[in-house]
Amino acid sequence: MPRDRTDARPRADTEETRRAILQAAHNLFMELGYRAVTTRMVAEASGVKQPLLYYHFADKETLYLEVHREQTAIARAALERIAARKGESIPERLYHVVHYLRQANRQNMGIFFHELRHEMSPQMRATLRELFLTSFVAPITSIFEDGIRTGFLRAPDRGGIEPRLATYMLLSTVSSLSASTEMAAELQVNHGTCLYKQDPVRAIIHVLLYGMATQPFTMPPCSQ
Amino acid sequence: MPRDRTDARPRADTEETRRAILQAAHNLFMELGYRAVTTRMVAEASGVKQPLLYYHFADKETLYLEVHREQTAIARAALERIAARKGESIPERLYHVVHYLRQANRQNMGIFFHELRHEMSPQMRATLRELFLTSFVAPITSIFEDGIRTGFLRAPDRGGIEPRLATYMLLSTVSSLSASTEMAAELQVNHGTCLYKQDPVRAIIHVLLYGMATQPFTMPPCSQ
DNA sequence: CCTACCGATCGGTAGG
């Protein structure tokens, strides 16, 4: 749609503006959510007038999609790279995953799914869901699969859980960690006597791997 | 504010209407979130005209607060009752907690904190935060504290985590479970060979208690 | 408990 007009500015300028809009929209959508961000807020944050957004993007929903397309591509590359480091242990790879997720200012996963269900058109919903699965869920799941394969993690039929469920537990805990001031503040206070406990990320991974119970699990064996 | 007018209806009718509004508002706020729910939607769902809401409640924010006041009172009673069942094991009590949380149609915790930070006035934010801590966090935390006290769970200085962090991990995982179709659908598919795995709630509690690793935790001992 | 209506703001368009 852009650059088919006779009085168009040089390509660089137009591209630059488009990128400024995407960047501003990214920050605002992640901070406030789809509905709370107005097109006028995006325009002001990117230094243009509001109707210009509709020269670069068909509508607000499309702008939201383009933001996610760009960000998920970056996240996918980073997470697949971490997942592929077979030389590193499972805890190390998980730590790097969580570290990346926190550093990328992703919004809360619950809010993302909420927006998917309630604010997006059906085809947009399907596209965004696919982007999320490919870029976030798949790489992390492959780490858990690797853990089961190498015997570090229990297989689902040996008292373990499905890799996909493990991924969702990790993602939901970490995204709540970033989203809720309450939880984040709580974790900052935790200056325990143990080294890893000063780092909430390590504490969470520690629980997912080794649990909280004193004794190893005493559930009835699976092949009963 | 209500019932100080000369032509007021009988007390029962007015109370009934107020309750109908609260019930409709509860369902809508939990399903769609504060911002997405309009006062006109609440009015229609409770069978009254929109301006009537302002006879019973000062504004939209106050209506939201009253909904939470009522619901957290119910939740608090239920959760404190479960936490007090000292005859039941920690896993059993946790299972009942999660079962209750899922049955009460609570919204996603991430969305709740998001609304707290971005949609509420400061004093409303403080009140709602207090309600949440007293009604949800405190009772569940007391179960984890009990687990450490009785030796079923590892103490924070013995390779365990703070009870409060355990509570947030449980709450965030469970609330994502209810909120994301994605995750819920995933868990329905899980028909493993192991009994507890057919129940996603048991699987989540199992991981929090016993972890996913084959071997007990091999982190450096804490008193080093 | 209602009808009628307000100022503000929303996403998006016209026209250049």
Next chain:
DNA sequence: CCTACCGATCGGTAGG
């Protein structure tokens, strides 16, 4: 890339 503006809808009020 802008000014000007649209129809719709929002939370809330006037007045009875």
